[in-house]
Amino acid sequence: MTVLGCIFILSQHHIISFLKAHTVKTKTTPIQILKPRVPPALFLFLLSPIIGELLSGSAPPAEFFTPFGFTIITLLYGGGAVITHELKTRWRKGIGTTILLGAAYAVIEEGLMIASFQNPNHPDLGALGIFGRYLGVNWVWAVELTIYHAIVSITVPILLTEYIYPQQKTQQWLHGRWKTIVPTLFTLDVAIGFLLFTQFNQYIPPLPMYTLFIAATLALAYAAHRLPADWARRGTKQMRKPRYYYFLTLLGALTQCIIFGILPQNLTFTGAPITVAILGITLQLSILKHLASYNWHTATKQHYHRLLFGSLSPFILFSYLQELDQTRIDNTTGMALVGTTFLIAFLVLGRNQPNKEPQPITDIN
Numbered sequence: 526m527t528v529l530g531c532i533f534i535l536s537q538h539h540i541i542s543f544l545k546a547h548t549v550k551t552k553t554t555p556i557q558i559l560k561p562r563v564p565p566a567l568f569l570f571l572l573s574p575i576i577g578e579l580l581s582g583s584a585p586p587a588e589f590f591t592p593f594g595f596t597i598i599t600l601l602y603g604g605g606a607v608i609t610h611e612l613k614t615r616w617r618k619g620i621g622t623t624i625l626l627g628a629a630y631a632v633i634e635e636g637l638m639i640a641s642f643q644n645p646n647h648p649d650l651g652a653l654g655i656f657g658r659y660l661g662v663n664w665v666w667a668v669e670l671t672i673y674h675a676i677v678s679i680t681v682p683i684l685l686t687e688y689i690y691p692q693q694k695t696q697q698w699l700h701g702r703w704k705t706i707v708p709t710l711f712t713l714d715v716a717i718g719f720l721l722f723t724q725f726n727q728y729i730p731p732l733p734m735y736t737l738f739i740a741a742t743l744a745l746a747y748a749a750h751r752l753p754a755d756w757a758r759r760g761t762k763q764m765r766k767p768r769y770y771y772f773l774t775l776l777g778a779l780t781q782c783i784i785f786g787i788l789p790q791n792l793t794f795t796g797a798p799i800t801v802a803i804l805g806i807t808l809q810l811s812i813l814k815h816l817a818s819y820n821w822h823t824a825t826k827q828h829y830h831r832l833l834f835g836s837l838s839p840f841i842l843f844s845y846l847q848e849l850d851q852t853r854i855d856n857t858t859g860m861a862l863v864g865t866t867f868l869i870a871f872l873v874l875g876r877n878q879p880n881k882e883p884q885p886i887t888d889i890n
Contacts, residue, residue: 565690566698569610569682570603577602578862579679580840582847583649586859597718601638602678604711605630607699609828610683614697618749620680621756624813625749627679629742631671636738638718640730642667647726656789657798661734668802669785681836688829691872757817764819766828774835777812781805782839827875834871839868 577582578598588594609626616622632642641647642662645654650666657665687694699707723729784805792801821828844864847857 564698565686565693566607566610566703568689569606569686569698571599573606573678573682574598574602575835576676576682578847580837580844580867581677582592582840582844582860583856585847585855585857586863587856590654597714597721600710600714601634601718605633606679606682607707608711609679610686611699612706612749613683614695616754618752618754619757621752622749622754623680623683624675625745625752627675628671629745630679630747631674632738632742632745633715635667635670637735637742639717639722640719640726640728640735641670642738643734644726644728652789653785657802659798661731663800665785665789665798666688668805669781670678670731672805676809676836677840681833684829686831688826691797691853694741731750747761757813758821760819760821762819764821764824764828767825767830767831770774770828771831771835771838773812773815774832774882777808778836778839780808784808786864830875831873834875837867837871838866856861 574589579586579589584594584598589598589823609623612626613619613622636642639647641649644650645658645663647654647663649664652661653666653669657663715886784801788801788804789798816832841864844867845862847853848860
């Protein structure tokens with residue numbers, strides 16, 4: 526069962542329960558119906574690639590749901606997200622470790638498997654194949670994709686899964702032989718993907734830069750292990766209304782789109798690439814620092830819901846625009862359906878969530 530199917534079941538049961546509420550009292554919620562059927566590890570394993578590739582439009586439905594595409598993408602994203610959660614819980618760390626491991630994942634995918642960080646002719650680069658390229662590396666692209674994967678591909682799916690499975694968020698989700706199977710499949714996927722992409726793109730990354738990205742991956746993993754568990758749990762500011770965090774993450778995501786999507790095509794002065802890279806990094810760090818300044822121990826489920834909803838809202842909006850985009854050479858049919866599914870899912874998840882009683886359900890605090 527895919528996550529989209531799970532979301533459909535969740536929405537369907539919610540509507541049925543709502544219609545019966547006038548005559549039948551029940552304490553069963555849609556999430557309670559969903560959870561026994563889908564363990565959190567499987568949910569996250571499917572959710573990460575669906576958000577990172579399908580919802581974003583990087584792999585529209587016609588591409589995502591092919592047997593080959595689904596297998597390669599899911600083993601990569603799903604494996605990376607599940608491994609990140611397992612390491613974070615094993616080390617007893619928090620959101621900071623999740624983000625750093627997400628950045629390490631970004632380097633593995635884009636620097637070691639696909640080599641888009643190095644390849645000047647990578648098909649997705651656009652202007653960034655020239656803008657910000659120095660010493661054989663597409664630096665602005667590397668910064669953009671590291672931020673994207675760390676937050677959107679890894680951290681948001683993990684937090685959303687923990688939101689749905691709050692009682693299991695601090696537990697390890699892989700048991701027995703799965704502790705070996707998932708990392709092995711992830712490693713094989715990266716290795717096979719490297720061979721396939723070098724043939725498909727006709728590009729073999731230079732050894733010095735490849736070695737650099739191996740070192741970067743290890744450094745990020747080491748930093749994630751060493752980062753204090755309470756890095757984002759020291760805030761003392763009173764929590765604001767939930768909608769504040771929706772608009773904060775929404776505007777933050779949209780601003781990143783402007784920084785990396787519009788500025789490189791319009792800035793021509795000598796230092797423009799480093800300016801764009803610094804702007805993107807500064808914005809992301811500022812948002813994280815600002816969020817960490819609040820006392821998330823007193824947050825409600827609505828706070829977390831709006832935080833995650835705001836982070837993905839731009840992608841939900843863009844899904845409709847992508848289906849109408851006549852300039853894309855790939856088939857974007859179905860993107861509007863994907864966006865609508867996520868919109869309905871978030872609306873369903875946000876219904877009747879308590880806003881007064883503190884419920885610290887994720888590691889953001």
